[in-house]
Amino acid sequence: MTDVSQSKPPSLYAAREPVFPRRVSGKFRTLKWWIMGITLAIYYITPWLRWDRGPALPDQAVLVDMANRRFYFFFIEIWPQEFYFVAGLLIMAGLGLFLFTAALGRVWCGYTCPQTVWTDLFILVERWIEGDRNARVRLFNAKWDARKIRLRLFKWTVWLLIAVATGGAWVFYFADAPTLLVDLFTLQAPLTAYASVFILTATTFIFGGFMREQVCIYMCPWPRIQGAMMDEQTITVGYRAWRGEPRGKHRKSAEAADLGDCIDCSACVNVCPTGIDIRDGQQLACITCALCIDACDDVMDKIGKPRGLIDYVTVEDQETETRGGTSVSIIRRILRPRIIVYTALWGAIGLGLIAALVMRTDLAFSIEPVRNPVNVVLSDGSVRNAYELRLRNMTGFDRDLEISLEGSRNMVLELQGQDTRSVTVPADETLRQRVYLTAPANSGAATAGATEIVMTVSDENSETTASEPTIFQGTGR
Amino acid sequence: MADNKREIDTATNTETTGHEWDGIRELDTPMPRWWLITFYITIVWAIIYTIFMPAWPMINSATPGILGYSSREEVAQELAAANEVNAPLDERLANMEIASVVEDPELLRFATAGGGAIFRNYCSQCHGAGAAGAVGGYPNLLDDDWLWGGTLTDIQQTLTHGIRYEEDPDTRYSQMPAFGDILEEEEINSLVQYVLSLSNQEHDAEAATAGTELFMDNCSVCHGEDGRGMQDQGAPNLTDSIWLYGGDPESIANTIHDSRFGIMPAFGGRLSDEDIRKAAIYVHTLGGGQ
Ligand code: SF4
Numbered sequence: 001m002t003d004v005s006q007s008k009p010p011s012l013y014a015a016r017e018p019v020f021p022r023r024v025s026g027k028f029r030t031l032k033w034w035i036m037g038i039t040l041a042i043y044y045i046t047p048w049l050r051w052d053r054g055p056a057l058p059d060q061a062v063l064v065d066m067a068n069r070r071f072y073f074f075f076i077e078i079w080p081q082e083f084y085f086v087a088g089l090l091i092m093a094g095l096g097l098f099l100f101t102a103a104l105g106r107v108w109c110g111y112t113c114p115q116t117v118w119t120d121l122f123i124l125v126e127r128w129i130e131g132d133r134n135a136r137v138r139l140f141n142a143k144w145d146a147r148k149i150r151l152r153l154f155k156w157t158v159w160l161l162i163a164v165a166t167g168g169a170w171v172f173y174f175a176d177a178p179t180l181l182v183d184l185f186t187l188q189a190p191l192t193a194y195a196s197v198f199i200l201t202a203t204t205f206i207f208g209g210f211m212r213e214q215v216c217i218y219m220c221p222w223p224r225i226q227g228a229m230m231d232e233q234t235i236t237v238g239y240r241a242w243r244g245e246p247r248g249k250h251r252k253s254a255e256a257a258d259l260g261d262c263i264d265c266s267a268c269v270n271v272c273p274t275g276i277d278i279r280d281g282q283q284l285a286c287i288t289c290a291l292c293i294d295a296c297d298d299v300m301d302k303i304g305k306p307r308g309l310i311d312y313v314t315v316e317d318q319e320t321e322t323r324g325g326t327s328v329s330i331i332r333r334i335l336r337p338r339i340i341v342y343t344a345l346w347g348a349i350g351l352g353l354i355a356a357l358v359m360r361t362d363l364a365f366s367i368e369p370v371r372n373p374v375n376v377v378l379s380d381g382s383v384r385n386a387y388e389l390r391l392r393n394m395t396g397f398d399r400d401l402e403i404s405l406e407g408s409r410n411m412v413l414e415l416q417g418q419d420t421r422s423v424t425v426p427a428d429e430t431l432r433q434r435v436y437l438t439a440p441a442n443s444g445a446a447t448a449g450a451t452e453i454v455m456t457v458s459d460e461n462s463e464t465t466a467s468e469p470t471i472f473q474g475t476g477r
Numbered sequence: 478m479a480d481n482k483r484e485i486d487t488a489t490n491t492e493t494t495g496h497e498w499d500g501i502r503e504l505d506t507p508m509p510r511w512w513l514i515t516f517y518i519t520i521v522w523a524i525i526y527t528i529f530m531p532a533w534p535m536i537n538s539a540t541p542g543i544l545g546y547s548s549r550e551e552v553a554q555e556l557a558a559a560n561e562v563n564a565p566l567d568e569r570l571a572n573m574e575i576a577s578v579v580e581d582p583e584l585l586r587f588a589t590a591g592g593g594a595i596f597r598n599y600c601s602q603c604h605g606a607g608a609a610g611a612v613g614g615y616p617n618l619l620d621d622d623w624l625w626g627g628t629l630t631d632i633q634q635t636l637t638h639g640i641r642y643e644e645d646p647d648t649r650y651s652q653m654p655a656f657g658d659i660l661e662e663e664e665i666n667s668l669v670q671y672v673l674s675l676s677n678q679e680h681d682a683e684a685a686t687a688g689t690e691l692f693m694d695n696c697s698v699c700h701g702e703d704g705r706g707m708q709d710q711g712a713p714n715l716t717d718s719i720w721l722y723g724g725d726p727e728s729i730a731n732t733i734h735d736s737r738f739g740i741m742p743a744f745g746g747r748l749s750d751e752d753i754r755k756a757a758i759y760v761h762t763l764g765g766g767q
């Protein structure tokens with residue numbers, strides 16, 4: 001028998017290889033700076049925009065009001081029963097990701113994903129404080145002396161400030177921003193606000209500062225899903241191996257004539273935020289940030305070769321080019337059935353939501369006939385039904401709503417607890433009102449089984465009406 | 478069957494459990510360290526939890542835990558807090574003329590909501606969750622016919638002192654004689670026909686005429702000469718279409734023969750004055766209040 005104590009099972013854990021992305025400039029880097037600026041601005045500024053909705057409602061343009069179960073987005077106010085708008089937007093977001101991934105690979109990852117944007121921001125800070133790649137590698141390997149401690153503490157402090165600002169901005173979407181800001185600093189804010197700020201600060205700090213590409217590689221489901229979304233015709237970042245290989249550094253040597261365009265300078269590897277080599281081909285860890293394109297284009301300019309050794313290119317085009325053919329135009333790559341179907345679906349849901357938004361009213365009600373008992377026979381033999389109405393006033397103003405019966409029926413309509421047929425529904429509220437409907441003795445509705453009726457609720461001031469069908473239940477004899 | 482030889486698997490350099498099936502041996506891969514640590518932490522956490530929170534079952538109750546938490550206590554506190562919030566409204570309700578509650582919409586809504594809860598707790602057993610009662614002695618509270626009056630004050634009185642509830646000295650009391658001992662079968666039949674005619678139901682006109690005089694002699698004292706009843710006596714109106722014990726000839730004959738004696742318990746003393754008012758207001762809003 002073998003000695004058991006000597007066995008060393010292989011570890012399942014891969015330690016993180018530190019990545020030190022080098023500074024790069026070029027057209028994609030510029031584009032990414034712009035997108036970073038715009039997305040961060042949207043994130044931080046949105047909660048501070050104001051929008052007047054009348055005295056009873058909050059004036060924050062974008063607000064998720066959990067306590068009152070309302071969602072405000074500029075001129076749109078969503079009530080819980082209209083959650084299909086949110087569902088629709090989520091479906092659109094999902095389809096949008098499919099669409100963009102099928103056409104352009106992981107553009108979401110490379111340009112707009114919060115993980116990418118904040119990591120970019122954190123790397124920017126890191127570079128500003130500790131220097132570019134080489135300086136950072138040196139600092140990483142250096143002993144923990146005063147300078148290293150100072151630089152690290154400074155960097156972490158700035159990161160932490162950004163992280164706090166990030167977590168802090170998030171909670172402003174859920175409460176009146178100016179009030180909450182004051183409350184947060186005067187320790188008056190609810191515990192959940194502090195907890196949210198704390199959790200988001202921690203995740204921003206850790207994900208952006210320390211985990212970075214690990215989030216993309218190990219935590220995010222998107223890289224796994226993308227495989228199903230992409231195909232050979234998807235435009236994505238790739239290395240033109242037919243042009244670059246065989247790679248080689250020694251341009252002056254005799255065999256230089258046989259070498260490809262790649263001078264093996266590692267520029268593309270050094271700038272890569274996930275620390276991979278795009279020359280190994282399409283891979284899970286590539287977030288298609290296109291920085292290696294910028295880096296390589298720069299090198300190609302310097303050695304006087306055409307740009308595009310690393311480029312946005314489809315797998316199919318690479319194959320065609322290898323065989324000596326010419327690649328298909330970008331327009332043709334985008335105008336293909338799969339993309340058109342995605343776009344059509346996406347557009348159809350969008351149009352549906354817009355239609356629903358246009359047809360939506362700020363006055364709605366529902367009728368629940370009281371079925372215990374179904375009806376009451378009064379002393380003079382007339383038959384009465386009761387209905388529970390839920391009147392929803394989706395505006396910022398109190399409204400007097402008049403309830404009536406559609407068509408000319410000889411039934412009497414009364415409101416519980418009211419002398420008139422009209423009731424005041426406070427701004428932005430749902431009011432329950434019981435309505436009594438009485439059919440005279442021996443009338444058609446009183447003796448029939450069920451009679452279909454329609455109730456109408458109207459607001460004279462705004463000339464809005466809403467109608468709902470229901471049933472009057474007679475005695476059936 | 479497995480044969481228990483623990484040895485090292487050469488391909489993975491991992492110890493095997495010694496279990497072997499058809500030449501396939503089971504690796505004894507150790508638990509990941511983080512998993513084990515998490516597992517131990519949960520055990521430590523569980524012990525700490527049982528020290529601080531109620532946990533170990535004893536004979537009568539559980540160990541209280543040093544934080545002294547109790548969910549009953551929490552409910553009691555929440556109830557007390559809710560009562561405190563409602564206290565001003567309760568006080569207003571207790572000190573006002575009950576009939577004027579309709580002029581105060583806020584109080585009316587408060588009382589109706591509270592009254593509904595009280596009704597479902599204490600009244601629905603007989604009167605039904607929907608307050609529709611049941612034929613055979615449980616009055617329907619939704620209609621506009623009232624044995625003892627349908628104003629807010631009447632309903633409040635009925636709720637407080639009950640009906641024919643002998644433990645309450647102020648209860649309202651009346652009793653219909655059982656005419657089976659007094660009248661002949663034939664006479665009772667004539668009376669039935671007369672009563673049917675009062676509410677315009679199908680009847681034998683000849684017998685009804687014969688019943689007229691019997692009615693005047695025996696029944697009109699309480700039910701009135703016109704048969705419209707008398708709310709002071711709890712004597713029902715016989716001319717309308719509402720019958721507490723059924724309006725068909727057989728039920729009416731039974732009522733006359735054996736009489737009826739419905740009892741409602743008094744709630745004064747069991748419920749607070751405000752709660753009785755709330756229940757009265759709730760019943761009044763059900764559609765029949767006068
Ligand atoms: S391989 Fe290129 S595109 Fe992919 S993540 Fe690295 S730098 Fe970005």
Ligand code: SF4
Pocket residue numbers: 244261262263264265266267268269279295296299309310
């Ligand atoms: S940057 Fe271009 S030339 Fe340099 S190693 Fe990468 S692919 Fe080769």
